[in-house]
Amino acid sequence: MKARSPLKGKKRKPAFRTEAFERALRSGTGGTYVLKLFVTGTTPRSVTAIANIKRICEEHLKGRYRLEIVDIYQQPELAAKEQLVVAPTLIRKLPPPLRTFIGDLSQTEKILVGLDLRPKPEKRG
Amino acid sequence: MTVATSKAGQPAGGKRPVGAKKSPETERLERRLRETEACLDAIRTGEVDALVIHGPRGEQIYTLKDADRPYRLIIEKMREGAVTVRPDGLILYSNRQFAAMLGIPLEEVMGADLFGLAAPESLEGLKTLVEQSQVAVASGDVEFRRRSGGPLLAYLSMAPLAIDGIQTLSVVVTDMTEERRTQDERARLAAIVSQSLDGVLVLDSGGKIVYANPSCRKISGYAASELVGLGMETFDAELVSPVFAGLEKDGFWKGRVARARKDGTVVELDVSVSPLRATEGTISNYIIQFRDVTHAVDMEKKIRQMERTEALGRLAGGVAHDLNNILMPIMVNTELLLEDTEPGTQQHALLRNIHEAALRQKALVSRILSFTRKANPSFLPVRMGPLVDEALKLLEPSLPASVTIRCVANSAGDTVIGDATELHELVTNLFTNAIDAMQANGGVLDVSLTDVLLGEGDPALGLGPGPYMKLTVRDTGCGIPAHVLDKIFDPFFTTKQTGKGTGIGLSIVRGIVKSHGGGVSLVSREGQGTEVTVCLPAARAAAPEVKPRTLAKGEVVRGRSVLIVDDEDMVLDTLRRAVLSLGHRPTAVKSAAGALALFRSEPLDFDLALVDQTMPHMNGLELAAELKRTRPDFPVILVTGYSKVVNDPTLRQAGVAEVVMKPLSLKDLAAVIDRVLAVPDQEV
Numbered sequence: 001m002k003a004r005s006p007l008k009g010k011k012r013k014p015a016f017r018t019e020a021f022e023r024a025l026r027s028g029t030g031g032t033y034v035l036k037l038f039v040t041g042t043t044p045r046s047v048t049a050i051a052n053i054k055r056i057c058e059e060h061l062k063g064r065y066r067l068e069i070v071d072i073y074q075q076p077e078l079a080a081k082e083q084l085v086v087a088p089t090l091i092r093k094l095p096p097p098l099r100t101f102i103g104d105l106s107q108t109e110k111i112l113v114g115l116d117l118r119p120k121p122e123k124r125g
Numbered sequence: 126m127t128v129a130t131s132k133a134g135q136p137a138g139g140k141r142p143v144g145a146k147k148s149p150e151t152e153r154l155e156r157r158l159r160e161t162e163a164c165l166d167a168i169r170t171g172e173v174d175a176l177v178i179h180g181p182r183g184e185q186i187y188t189l190k191d192a193d194r195p196y197r198l199i200i201e202k203m204r205e206g207a208v209t210v211r212p213d214g215l216i217l218y219s220n221r222q223f224a225a226m227l228g229i230p231l232e233e234v235m236g237a238d239l240f241g242l243a244a245p246e247s248l249e250g251l252k253t254l255v256e257q258s259q260v261a262v263a264s265g266d267v268e269f270r271r272r273s274g275g276p277l278l279a280y281l282s283m284a285p286l287a288i289d290g291i292q293t294l295s296v297v298v299t300d301m302t303e304e305r306r307t308q309d310e311r312a313r314l315a316a317i318v319s320q321s322l323d324g325v326l327v328l329d330s331g332g333k334i335v336y337a338n339p340s341c342r343k344i345s346g347y348a349a350s351e352l353v354g355l356g357m358e359t360f361d362a363e364l365v366s367p368v369f370a371g372l373e374k375d376g377f378w379k380g381r382v383a384r385a386r387k388d389g390t391v392v393e394l395d396v397s398v399s400p401l402r403a404t405e406g407t408i409s410n411y412i413i414q415f416r417d418v419t420h421a422v423d424m425e426k427k428i429r430q431m432e433r434t435e436a437l438g439r440l441a442g443g444v445a446h447d448l449n450n451i452l453m454p455i456m457v458n459t460e461l462l463l464e465d466t467e468p469g470t471q472q473h474a475l476l477r478n479i480h481e482a483a484l485r486q487k488a489l490v491s492r493i494l495s496f497t498r499k500a501n502p503s504f505l506p507v508r509m510g511p512l513v514d515e516a517l518k519l520l521e522p523s524l525p526a527s528v529t530i531r532c533v534a535n536s537a538g539d540t541v542i543g544d545a546t547e548l549h550e551l552v553t554n555l556f557t558n559a560i561d562a563m564q565a566n567g568g569v570l571d572v573s574l575t576d577v578l579l580g581e582g583d584p585a586l587g588l589g590p591g592p593y594m595k596l597t598v599r600d601t602g603c604g605i606p607a608h609v610l611d612k613i614f615d616p617f618f619t620t621k622q623t624g625k626g627t628g629i630g631l632s633i634v635r636g637i638v639k640s641h642g643g644g645v646s647l648v649s650r651e652g653q654g655t656e657v658t659v660c661l662p663a664a665r666a667a668a669p670e671v672k673p674r675t676l677a678k679g680e681v682v683r684g685r686s687v688l689i690v691d692d693e694d695m696v697l698d699t700l701r702r703a704v705l706s707l708g709h710r711p712t713a714v715k716s717a718a719g720a721l722a723l724f725r726s727e728p729l730d731f732d733l734a735l736v737d738q739t740m741p742h743m744n745g746l747e748l749a750a751e752l753k754r755t756r757p758d759f760p761v762i763l764v765t766g767y768s769k770v771v772n773d774p775t776l777r778q779a780g781v782a783e784v785v786m787k788p789l790s791l792k793d794l795a796a797v798i799d800r801v802l803a804v805p806d807q808e809v
Binding site for chain 2: 036037039041042044045046047048050051053054067068069070071073074075078083084085086
């Protein structure tokens with residue numbers, strides 16, 4: 001859970017944190033998200049995961065994301081590098097840090113937080 | 126069931142400070158971690174066959190080597206593209222083939238918008254197809270854009286498919302690009318053959334016709350159904366062996382063949398025969414192509430005829446010149462002798478006969494000369510009345526006794542702006558045609574000249590409003606068959622027998638009328654006669670009187686010194702005697718150089734020069750210029766045997782007082798001398 005620690009430290013200054021987040025969006029990579037979703041053919045959860053991540057991207061990242069969807073049946077070589085255990089798996093390649101989400105991505109709030117598109121809820125950690 | 130983890134958080138490979146004491150809690154966590162790692166490794170490396178899932182409905186077993194694998198492999202390996210798409214266009218699944226067809230990496234096709242991949246012109250069709258396929262299987266053609274920019278012509282088969290409650294469509298994509306291209310190519314080739322203006326016959330290897338394109342019917346008159354099945358030999362048995370000899374030797378055969386159409390008319394065909402070889406080299410078919418060249422062959426004949434006519438014209442010009450030179454002494458000497466003999470005597474009568482014959486000859490030569498047309502017409506006021514009279518007079522010698530001429534000139538202002546030579550040719554052609562039409566049975570040639578005022582113009586003749594001079598030539602001859610009337614003005618079209626007409630007369634008439642801004646129409650009834658009407662724009666001012674004679678009536682100029690130059694002895698002597706008989710003092714010189722030397726020594730000794738145009742070393746025009754240089758006011762009369770030269774304006778520019786045509790009669794000579802010598806007198 002180290003990846004979350006930078007955010008954790010700023011927990012008491014939410015306003016500042018949002019500012020930093022927005023600044024981060026504008027800086028460096030130009031705010032472009034690079035996401036990779038690993039699926040298995042047309043299995044129900046794969047299909048659901050695609051629909052979910054596409055909707056999230058279109059709603060929150062329109063025009064500044066690149067989404068690659070890899071069918072690990074057809075492109076196992078692309079999956080091998082990623083140390084995949086299960087599918088569907090979404091990997092946030094950019095911006096850093098690297099983050100992984102497993103499942104059909106139906107819990108939108110969690111994904112948004114994980115993608116730094118929502119401040120982390122105060123009560124949880 | 127979404128879990129957020131972090132790769133950085135994975136403890137595997139994490140280093141701990143050496144010598145640090147582990148708490149029991151840490152030990153317990155590490156052990157659990159190792160167990161989890163081991164479990165994950167087992168799943169990752171495929172050491173397990175199934176997963177046991179604890180769900181709300183109890184435990185469920187998920188087989189890892191799933192039973193669907195064979196079907197999935199079919200989808201992955203098939204040659205067609207397989208796509209699962211949501212009705213809004215989101216591509217949820219694509220196999221490699223569809224991505225390959227588009228030339229786009231598979232990971233980019235997945236999650237892309239299917240509508241965004243379609244070619245703009247195909248978008249509506251694709252939307253309709255998606256709409257329909259949500260209810261039942263639908264299929265149709267859709268064009269996609271490849272990443273390279275090229276088209277992907279695809280055949281789509283779509284069916285509704287619900288995956289875990291999500292409404293999707295399964296799509297099978299067949300790449301038809303090559304097929305369409307082949308089809309198009311084949312259709313184009315077929316169109317080329319079927320729409321070719323050339324006739325195309327396809328024969329099987331045995332020589333039987335298996336295909337005939339539509340042009341075959343146009344050219345031959347036979348329908349394709351009548352041709353198919355026939356053997357080559359049924360068309361031209363004697364051609365078969367030379368054709369096969371040609372195929373054997375050169376690989377093809379070409380030739381020109383005259384063939385009868387179905388209706389019996391004969392067409393000239395340019396034919397080529399070539400074999401069609403199968404891939405293994407054996408002859409599978411023969412192709413016969415043929416083109417109707419009847420028209421071209423006719424044109425070639427007409428062009429040859431035209432060239433003959435032209436050559437004849439040039440020849441006629443040369444011959445006419447020589448004939449005129451010969452005629453001159455006959456005419457003038459006869460006239461001189463006539464003056465010496467008593468009217469009523471036998472000698473006088475005989476000489477009159479000779480003179481009459483010479484005059485006819487002169488008229489004939491003049492007709493021959495009308496062959497040699499001028500290139501540059503000079504437009505001047507011309508009076509049509511005298512022109513018509515003169516043309517009729519010239520035709521009189523060849524007029525059959527059975528033909529009567531009636532000429533009515535009711536025109537007060539019969540002057541038009543035009544080229545006298547061309548207008549002369551115009552009326553001569555009309556008269557000749559009329560007379561020819563009455564050659565067999567005789568009749569009446571009616572010629573009338575009238576003034577007309579076309580208030581509104583005449584659209585049929587292509588004439589605007591204004592005053593016109595109308596010439597009508599009517600005959601009571603054989604007339605022209607109705608079915609050829611529309612061709613009557615075409616060059617080389619003639620109703621006359623071979624050798625009787627060139628077919629250029631009326632086309633020349635039309636050309637001349639057009640160049641004069643006029644119109645021509647023709648009315649004819651077979652067996653009753655023909656009437657040609659020519660309207661030429663009337664000139665505003667009348668032509669000046671042709672005779673500028675200023676001498677008082679009965680006054681005759683005499684005793685003048687005349688320098689005569691001609692390289693032909695007989696003509697020179699004739700002119701000398703003629704001048705002498707007119708009461709002048711002739712000096713005859715045979716060469717231009719001699720005449721020039723004599724004149725330069727005593728330029729004031731001469732009153733006038735009569736100079737032949739066609740002479741060796743220095744022609745009449747050059748001599749005239751030299752004489753004028755010595756004495757600018759010296760009058761020179763140019764005598765010529767060529768009609769062409771007479772109308773050349775450069776002659777008058779050179780200061781030549783008058784140009785006269787050989788042969789001159791004594792009267793003509795007296796008149797021209799009187800005119801030339803009288804003009805300066807008048808000016809004084």
